[in-house]
Amino acid sequence: MRVVVNGLGEMGASLALAIKNSRDDAEIIGVDRNLDALNKAKKIDLVVDTSSDLKSVVADADVIILATPIRAIIATLHDLLDLTLKPGVLIMDTGSTKDQVMQAAQPLIKKGIAFVGGHAMAGTQRAGIDAVDGHLYDQVPYFLVSDDQDAVYRAKELLNGIGVHIIRVEAQQHDLMMAYLSDLPHVVAATLVNSTTQTLTDYPELPNYAAGGFKDTTRIGAADPQMWTDILMTNHDATLESLESFQSSLNRVIEALKANDATTIYDFFDHSKQLRQKF
Numbered sequence: 001m002r003v004v005v006n007g008l009g010e011m012g013a014s015l016a017l018a019i020k021n022s023r024d025d026a027e028i029i030g031v032d033r034n035l036d037a038l039n040k041a042k043k044i045d046l047v048v049d050t051s052s053d054l055k056s057v058v059a060d061a062d063v064i065i066l067a068t069p070i071r072a073i074i075a076t077l078h079d080l081l082d083l084t085l086k087p088g089v090l091i092m093d094t095g096s097t098k099d100q101v102m103q104a105a106q107p108l109i110k111k112g113i114a115f116v117g118g119h120a121m122a123g124t125q126r127a128g129i130d131a132v133d134g135h136l137y138d139q140v141p142y143f144l145v146s147d148d149q150d151a152v153y154r155a156k157e158l159l160n161g162i163g164v165h166i167i168r169v170e171a172q173q174h175d176l177m178m179a180y181l182s183d184l185p186h187v188v189a190a191t192l193v194n195s196t197t198q199t200l201t202d203y204p205e206l207p208n209y210a211a212g213g214f215k216d217t218t219r220i221g222a223a224d225p226q227m228w229t230d231i232l233m234t235n236h237d238a239t240l241e242s243l244e245s246f247q248s249s250l251n252r253v254i255e256a257l258k259a260n261d262a263t264t265i266y267d268f269f270d271h272s273k274q275l276r277q278k279f
């Protein structure tokens with residue numbers, strides 16, 4: 001099985017490695033615009049071949065996995081429309097938002113090409129092939145989006161081998177859940193970090209004093225700016241909804257503190273403590 005992976009970063013390279021380790025017949029062809037990523041992929045024996053041009057390697061692919069930032073995934077889905085693909089090819093993606101990706105895939109689907117949107121609840125704030133980890137996908141929730149039963153069956157067959165927990169979901173439902181579970185936390189973490197800008201100028205030693213609270217809540221503040229720009233731009237309405245909900249919750253705390261209203265502040269933390277136990 002020839003598996004072309006476009007985007008050999010943390011998610012693409014780790015998925016490629018997990019697939020390679022889970023099936024004897026898998027041959028990984030790595031594609032990336034970054035030549036260092038291609039060289040590293042060869043060096044760690046991840047791939048049988050590499051290319052910086054997806055067009056030149058898709059013709060005999062059995063599976064094509066798009067694992068670049070989302071707006072590049074969308075552009076690639078448009079490009080694939082004009083290329084000759086192997087009959088029966090399965091195309092998948094790893095993008096963190098699904099509605100716009102599924103819309104971009106519609107012309108391919110209408111041509112009879114199997115496409116399954118995917119998103120693993122795995123990964124870290126790191127980026128690039130240096131973050132490759134063959135166990136990144138172990139036991140993690142993995143969303144699949146598609147109305148094509150046969151394509152989903154084939155995607156499941158490929159992914160079951162790497163030990164993920166598959167969940168079928170509608171694209172819009174997925175994106176709304178991600179707005180609260182992933183997009184909002186990343187914006188909040190970045191806001192927390194950015195909030196220190198002036199204090200950090202006044203007290204350059206500030207980072208030495210950060211305890212677990214700051215470190216735990218801001219780890220994802222170091223995530224890749226390109227990736228997160230794409231995620232927010234492709235989950236616009238749901239992310240705005242989550243941010244506005246956050247803003248009104250924050251405003252309630254501000255008002256309670258201004259009014260020295262200890263009961264409301266207690267209730268705010270108590271509600272969080274109860275809810276947090278569910279996660």
Ligand SMILES: NC(=O)C1=CN([C@@H]2O[C@H](COP(=O)(O)OP(=O)(O)OC[C@H]3O[C@@H](n4cnc5c(N)ncnc54)[C@H](O)[C@@H]3O)[C@@H](O)[C@H]2O)C=CC1
Binds near residue numbers: 008010069070127128
């Ligand atoms: N990092 C994470 O924790 C997670 C990321 N995702 C999604 O997976 C996708 C990939 O994310 P990561 O692997 O973290 O990103 P990454 O930044 O580690 O890797 C992206 C790779 O794509 C390459 N690339 C960028 N534009 C390209 C193009 N036009 N053509 C060819 N190669 C290109 C880059 O050189 C890089 O090697 C994104 O769509 C992201 O939303 C999904 C789940 C978790």
Ligand SMILES: O=C(O)C(=O)Cc1ccc(O)cc1
Binds near residue numbers: 182
């Ligand atoms: O670093 C973390 O903890 C993350 O939350 C990583 C992450 C980033 C993007 C996703 O779509 C899913 C997971």
